Amino acid sequence: MAKRTKGGGATPATRALAAAGVAYTEHPYEHDPAAPSYGLEAAEVLGVPPERVFKTLLAQTDLPRDHGLVVGVVPVAGQLDLKALAAAVGAKKATMADPALAERTTGYVVGGISPIGQKRSLTTVLDASALGRDTVFVSGGRRGLDLEIAPEDLVRATTAVTAAIARV
Template sequence: MTPAINSVEKAKLPFKVHQYEHDSNAASYGEEAAQKLNISASQVFKTLVVALDSGVLAVSVIPVSHQLNLKAMASAVKAKKAKMAEPKAVERSSGYVLGGVSPLGQKKLLKTVIDQQALDFDTIFVSAGRRGLEIELSPNDLAMMLQASFASLAK
């Protein structure tokens, strides 16, 4: 079990875990997950950690088929600027390795924003905390667990 799976079990929310054989040569972990689980890439969401101009880290959860609009993310968390966080800072803060960063079960609950496209689906897929492992759950349950808001973040 990963901290992500443990956190959803503890919350007693409905979810499913999906596992697949991770290919270390895959160009995109999220798109690999969509392909191997035979689901639309628009339903698989990646977890990106950003550093705000205040020095604080924040989390964005966006479809793997899109890129993060850093201006929109900064605006969503009421910051002036956001940039992608340094990989070491992401791993230290989250407790996960890159490519397996889950929005759930991080060492410290960071301000989190989920792209509003998640609300187009009954369930979405996010990393379960390890490459080759995904959690499927309701976007509203995910937001509740993370005390997250929804905003338009993808470009």
């Protein structure tokens, strides 16, 4: 998979991948602000099975680092299992982070939070289901832009660990 830009300008995510020499493909699409689910919208518009499109969610844990914030990356067809996420990072519990805190910490807006190129390097956990795929899609750093990337490259770019953190 070659790096390919289809317009729309660089984001922190695309700049980070380019700087790291990671191959990816940009998939811009016309975002509908009325869409009830950003991830399912991306899957439908791009014609990709929802199991290949991953959403980036921030959770608050009792860990002392980075205000306890942890990034969970799971298929849009499922939900983040907060107990499994907490266990994966050695925390006692996890709750969904406040959206305003997530935006301030990552530098992205909700619905466009990418696991790549965040303002702070947060502990990241990628759902293990990604590893069985040649490529997955994640937000490119704005609504209406997904990046197709090999799961191993996503792990490397985010220094993620992998664990079963999704509920279907």
